[in-house]
Structures are given as structure tokens and as C-alpha cells.
Amino acid sequence: MPHILSALVNLNHPGHYLHWGAVQISVANLIVILLMLVTFVLALVLPFPHGKAASRRDAKAPATTPTGEQADGSTEP
Amino acid sequence: MTVTSTEPKVAVSPNDRPTWTGRFRARAVGTFPPEKLLPDRQPTYVASWIYIFGALTLAAFGVVLLSGAVLAIEGPAWWHNSSVGLYFNSAHLWGTELFFFFMVIHLWGKFFMAAWRGRRRATWITGVLAFAISIATAFTGYLSQQNFDSEWIGTQAKDGINATGAGAFWNVLNFGQMLLWHVLLLPLIVAVVIGVHVLQVRRHGVVPPFATSRAVAAAPAIAGPAAGDTGFGEDKPAVGGDGFDLDAGVAGDTILATSDPGALGDAASNTESATTATQEGGATP
Amino acid sequence: MKTKSFNPDRDVADWDGPTVRYDLFKEVTVCFVIVLILVAALSAIFSSPDEHPVTVKSWSAADPADFLQTAIAELSETSATGTYGPPYTATCGLCQKIGPVSLESLAGTRIAIDTAQDFVIGPLLTLPNAPALDAAIATFKAASAKQQASWESAYATIAASPSFTGSNVKAGAYGPVGPMMSQLLAMARSGALDGALLASPQLYNTNYTKPLLFIQDGGYLASLADAQNLGGDQWGMMNETGSYPGQAWLWLYTLWYQVPPMNTSSNGDAEVWAIMMALTLLLALVPFIPGLRSIPRWTRLYRLVWRRHYRSLQ
Numbered sequence: 001m002p003h004i005l006s007a008l009v010n011l012n013h014p015g016h017y018l019h020w021g022a023v024q025i026s027v028a029n030l031i032v033i034l035l036m037l038v039t040f041v042l043a044l045v046l047p048f049p050h051g052k053a054a055s056r057r058d059a060k061a062p063a064t065t066p067t068g069e070q071a072d073g074s075t076e077p
Numbered sequence: 078m079t080v081t082s083t084e085p086k087v088a089v090s091p092n093d094r095p096t097w098t099g100r101f102r103a104r105a106v107g108t109f110p111p112e113k114l115l116p117d118r119q120p121t122y123v124a125s126w127i128y129i130f131g132a133l134t135l136a137a138f139g140v141v142l143l144s145g146a147v148l149a150i151e152g153p154a155w156w157h158n159s160s161v162g163l164y165f166n167s168a169h170l171w172g173t174e175l176f177f178f179f180m181v182i183h184l185w186g187k188f189f190m191a192a193w194r195g196r197r198r199a200t201w202i203t204g205v206l207a208f209a210i211s212i213a214t215a216f217t218g219y220l221s222q223q224n225f226d227s228e229w230i231g232t233q234a235k236d237g238i239n240a241t242g243a244g245a246f247w248n249v250l251n252f253g254q255m256l257l258w259h260v261l262l263l264p265l266i267v268a269v270v271i272g273v274h275v276l277q278v279r280r281h282g283v284v285p286p287f288a289t290s291r292a293v294a295a296a297p298a299i300a301g302p303a304a305g306d307t308g309f310g311e312d313k314p315a316v317g318g319d320g321f322d323l324d325a326g327v328a329g330d331t332i333l334a335t336s337d338p339g340a341l342g343d344a345a346s347n348t349e350s351a352t353t354a355t356q357e358g359g360a361t362p
Numbered sequence: 363m364k365t366k367s368f369n370p371d372r373d374v375a376d377w378d379g380p381t382v383r384y385d386l387f388k389e390v391t392v393c394f395v396i397v398l399i400l401v402a403a404l405s406a407i408f409s410s411p412d413e414h415p416v417t418v419k420s421w422s423a424a425d426p427a428d429f430l431q432t433a434i435a436e437l438s439e440t441s442a443t444g445t446y447g448p449p450y451t452a453t454c455g456l457c458q459k460i461g462p463v464s465l466e467s468l469a470g471t472r473i474a475i476d477t478a479q480d481f482v483i484g485p486l487l488t489l490p491n492a493p494a495l496d497a498a499i500a501t502f503k504a505a506s507a508k509q510q511a512s513w514e515s516a517y518a519t520i521a522a523s524p525s526f527t528g529s530n531v532k533a534g535a536y537g538p539v540g541p542m543m544s545q546l547l548a549m550a551r552s553g554a555l556d557g558a559l560l561a562s563p564q565l566y567n568t569n570y571t572k573p574l575l576f577i578q579d580g581g582y583l584a585s586l587a588d589a590q591n592l593g594g595d596q597w598g599m600m601n602e603t604g605s606y607p608g609q610a611w612l613w614l615y616t617l618w619y620q621v622p623p624m625n626t627s628s629n630g631d632a633e634v635w636a637i638m639m640a641l642t643l644l645l646a647l648v649p650f651i652p653g654l655r656s657i658p659r660w661t662r663l664y665r666l667v668w669r670r671h672y673r674s675l676q
Contacts, residue, residue, distance in 0.1 A: 043129075043130065044186075048126055
């Protein structure tokens with residue numbers, strides 16, 4: 001059991017650090033930050049699946065709340 | 078367009094004085110009707126992968142809580158001597174890394190969408206609060222490790238915290254105190270702040286896109302909240318909202334450029350944006 | 363109803379347009395499963411760090427010279443803790459201020475530490491069957507402050523010499539301080555000092571203030587930390603032991619410690635905290651700050667987010 005649960009990649013060795021002037025960053029942190037930036041960009045540019053858009057009339061179908069507000073937060077005209 | 082009241086009629090017998098319970102229920106149901114609290118429709122403009130990062134952050138928070146609960150079952154020393162314990166400690170750590178990973182991307186997205194617009198300032202502020210308190214929660218977690226890392230972090234961080242005067246009351250070298258803050262007090266506060274944050278999103282909906290110039294030029298002045306409303310007040314519908322005809326807008330980013338008082342409907346101040354809209358050549362349906 | 367002008371950075375009309383089918387529970391569930399799988403995989407692949415802590419025992423074995431240099435500083439109350447000021451001692455050695463205000467001083471000495479008593483004399487007195495040591499301690503306590511300082515200074519001088527190893531103490535005018543220090547070293551090496559520092563009159567203790575302050579007063583802990591790039595001037599706040607990712611979200615907090623004037627200021631901690639509190643407030647108040655809240659509109663990144671919506675308007 002212990003062997004199954006031990007790490008496949010051992011990170012328990014001295015880290016590598018990159019230096020640019022006053023800036024110092026570990027390779028691990030740099031990877032995390034780069035991954036965040038890449039993920040952010042991908043989230044913005046990757047196409048999102050098309051849902052079936054309802055007409056405006058359908059959106060105002062009588063699933064209204066007691067207050068008259070729509071499910072999407074809009075109000076009745 | 079009529080201004081509809083958000084308050085349902087409280088069903089009480091004419092002879093009964095309103096109860097605290099009844100008043101709270103009326104207000105809660107009024108602010109969060111079921112279709113708003115648990116919607117199964119969303120505006121068509123919610124069509125980007127950036128929108129899932131709030132849910133991913135919440136999911137990571139859930140994994141952090143669950144893995145933390147497992148660690149709590151066996152106590153704070155377990156993970157040093159057990160490989161199962163070490164695995165759950167790893168889950169707790171990586172859950173935390175993912176929690177911040179997704180939260181910061183969520184923050185970036187919400188910033189560039191200016192998600193505070195339209196009485197959503199409380200949503201933004203509770204989000205920043207959740208971020209800050211999460212950092213404090215993670216910090217107490219690092220202090221609770223009972224290893225070299227926690228030793229170093231505690232003895233270093235004490236100087237910063239002592240400098241604020243808080244160190245006299247909040248002793249980062251006091252393991253028992255820090256563990257209790259980490260396991261109980263701070264997660265509770267984070268959960269409450271996240272809860273308020275999510276409820277605000279349910280209440281006001283996902284922020285609509287920036288409007289285009291042609292649509293805004295056609296809109297009357299927005300009858301917004303009374304002066305002094307900081308966005309924490311009641312959800313009031315905007316009068317004249319149907320004049321804000323997004324379908325008539327022009328694709329592109331020619332946003333109303335002016336924020337001068339009384340500028341709405343003022344052709345002179347909208348000249349530049351109107352001209353650009355014409356150049357873009359969109360047709361009004 | 364009162365009207366006000368429309369500000370695109372602050373206002374937006376309620377949505378009155380079409381909606382699509384949306385499954386909130388499904389989205390949250392799918393996200394949860396995704397994160398669960400990611401965490402399970404990352405934990406299996408990378409595990410997590412767990413470096414053994416420094417104990418007084420391990421410290422005194424690895425670097426007895428540093429231990430004794432620290433111990434004599436504790437006895438003479440000249441160590442970092444001994445001269446700290448609130449919350450540990452009453453006298454401000456270096457009470458940090460913002461302008462004229464020292465919040466540290468205002469909070470008071472609520473975690474009182476007497477380094478001579480708590481780190482040296484008290485633990486030594488717990489040693490059983492040590493009449494010579496007890497006599498030395500009694501002699502030390504009975505001596506004048508000036509005499510004590512003279513003994514301490516002599517010992518500190520010899521301990522600071524490069525050839526000092528802890529076990530090669532030359533004869534000198536240390537008085538009872540010599541035997542006290544050598545007994546303390548032996549006590550540390552046996553592990554008994556760790557226990558004594560943590561001892562509580564009510565048995566149970568979860569407060570490690572004393573051993574941690576003693577350990578961090580020395581140079582050994584810091585040397586280990588510097589070797590792992592955890593030092594304050596190494597952006598250490600962001601880092602983790604080994605090659606693990608650390609706390610990238612602390613980048614801005616630790617940045618201020620690297621730049622003047624904070625990096626050399628004696629009020630550096632207070633200054634950085636003040637800056638970060640101000641910046642956090644600024645972030646929270648973005649919706650109210652003209653210019654700052656206009657950045658989303660100016661940068662036009664939203665065009666990517668809502669491109670389908672804008673296309674649909676054509």
C-alpha cells in the first residue's frame with residue numbers, strides 16, 4: 001500500500017531558480033504562473049459550444065416569479 | 078414599462094402582526110425567488126469558457142474542505158507517519174493550489190468584464206474579501222504543518238504581523254491557536270463570504286456585456302438607485318430598460334465614451350461614437 | 363424616481379434579451395469531478411513536501427557554535443527576541459512604526475518572554491542531581507548586573523571566534539556562565555531542552571512560542587532556509603521547500619521586500635503591511651475608482667468574451 005501511494009515524480013530535491021535582476025522565481029512557480037496565463041487565454045479564445053437560443057418571446061414565457069421578475073433577472077416590460 | 082415591486086404580499090391573517098420569521102421569509106423569497114436561486118436558463122451572452130472558473134474555484138474549495146476533513150479525522154500528526162495521510166495532505170495542498178489557480182483566473186476574467194457594473198459592486202467586493210481571507214486561511218494551513226516549512230514561515234511571518242500589533246493577539250507560533258483558526262474559524266468565514274458572493278450573483282445575474290453606442294444613444298436616462306446607494310441595497314429594476322435595445326446595437330466596441338451628467342441623449346457628446354457606429358455599417362433590424 | 367447619467371464603467375441595463383437552457387447543478391457537478399480527478403492525479407504524481415523540522419537537539423548537534431552563540435545572547439538578553447520589544451519584551455529594541463505610530467507598542471507585551479529565565483536558567487534548573495550546576499546558577503543570580511554582563515561578554519567573545527566549536531572553550535573569565543553554557547549544550551543534545559522549553563504546568567501544551575523563538579534567534583535555521591531560497595530577500599514568501607510550487611499568489615506581498623526603501627528599512631515589515639492593506643482596499647474599491655474601473659473598457663478584452671453576443675447583434 002505505501003508504495004502505491006508514494007510520489008511518481010520526486011520533487012523533494014533542491015529547486016531550480018531563475019534570476020532576472022532583482023526578480024527570482026522558482027521553476028515550479030513560473031510553470032504555475034505560465035499555466036495560469038495560458039489557461040486564461042485559452043478560456044477567452046476557445047470556442048464555446050452553442051446552446052439553443054430561445055426567442056425573446058420564449059424567454060418571457062410564464063415561468064415568472066411572484067415579483068414579476070424573469071428567471072434570468074430581467075423584468076417584464 | 079412599469080416598475081414592479083420585488084416584495085410579494087406577505088400572507089398573514091389581517092389580525093396577525095408580522096413575525097420576524099414571516100418578514101424574513103417574505104424578504105428572502107422576494108429577493109431570491111426559486112427561479113432565480115436555482116435557475117435553469119441563462120442569458121445568451123454567457124457563452125465563454127471564462128465563465129466556468131467561478132464554479133471551478135468552488136469545486137476546488139469543496140475538495141480542500143473534504144481533504145481537510147480527512148486530515149482532521151486522524152489529527153494533525155497523522156500525515157507525517159502514514160502514506161495514506163501523506164496522500165490526503167497532498168490532496169489538500171494541490172486542492173489549495175488549484176483553488177488559487179482558478180480563483181485568480183476568475184478574478185482576471187471578472188475584472189476585464191467589469192463585472193461590478195449594474196449594482197454588482199457587492200459581488201465584486203465580496204469576491205476580493207474571499208480572496209484575502211483565503212490567503213489568510215492558507216497561511217494558517219502552512220503554519221499547521223508541524224515541519225520545517227511551518228517553522229520557517231511562522232518565525233518569519235511573526236515580524237510582519239507583530240508590526241501591525243495583531244501579533245500580540247494572534248500568535249503565529251502558537252500551533253493550537255493557528256490550527257483552530259485554520260480548521261474552524263477561517264474556513265467558516267470564507268464559506269460565509271463565498272455564500273454571500275454567490276447569492277449576489279444569483280440575485281443580480283451575470284453582468285451583461287458592454288453596450289454598443291447606437292443602443293445607448295437610443296436609451297433614456299437610466300433611473301438608477303437613489304443617491305447614496307452603494308450597490309448593497311435592494312434590487313431595483315431600471316426604468317427605461319426596454320429602450321436599451323441590444324438587438325439594435327452594432328457589433329464592435331464603440332462604447333458610450335462619455336460619463337458627463339446629462340450626456341445621455343445628447344447627440345453632441347455622442348457624435349464621435351455615432352459616427353463610428355455609422356462607419357461600422359450595422360443595420361438596425 | 364431620481365435619474366442619473368449612464369456611466370458605462372459603472373452601469374449596465376438589465377438584460378432583456380434571449381436566454382438559453384442552463385444546468386447549474388450539472389455545471390457544478392462536472393467541475394467538481396474535474397477538480398477531484400486533477401487533485402487525485404497531482405497528489406499521486408507529485409505528493410507533497412514534508413521536511414523535518416529543526417529541533418534544539420538537531421540544531422545543537424549540527425552547529426553547536428551557533429547554538430552557544432545564541433544561548434549566551436539569550437542569557438544576556440541581547441538576542442533578537444531579547445531585544446524585540448512588544449509583544450515579547452517591554453523595551454522597544456526596534457518597534458516598527460508607520461510615521462509616528464507604533465501599533466506594535468500600542469498592542470503591548472502580551473506574550474512576555476524573559477529569554478534569560480525562559481531559555482537558559484529555567485530549563486537548567488529542571489536538571490536533576492546537578493548540585494554544581496545549581497551552585498553556579500545561584501552564583502550567577504546573586505551577582506550584580508555589571509558582573510553578569512562581564513561574564514556574558516567574555517563568553518560571547520570567545521563563542522564568536524571562528525575556531526569556536528562549542529567543545530573547545532578556552533579557560534577564561536566566564537565565572538559560572540561557562541559551566542551553565544556547557545550544561546545547556548549537553549541538555550540540548552540530549553533532547554531535554556526541547557522538552558523543557560515546551561513544558562507546561564498543566565501537562566498539555568500546543569504553544570511552541572518558546573522553542574521557536576529560541577531556534578530562530580540563531581543563524582542555523584536561516585541558513586537552511588536560505589539554502590532553499592526561502593529567505594525574505596529571495597522572494598522566499600512565494601517559495602516551497604524542494605522543487606514544489608509554492609504560493610504564487612503572494613508575489614506582490616513579497617515583491618515589496620525586494621525593493622527600496624522597504625528592503626533595507628528597519629520599519630520594513632510595517633511598511634509592506636501598510637502598502638498591501640492599501641492595495642487590497644484599492645482592489646476591493648475598483649468599482650468606485652474612475653480610471654481604474656475604465657481599464658476593462660479601454661483594453662477591450664471583453665470583446666473576446668462576448669464575441670458571439672456582438673456578432674448576434676449584426
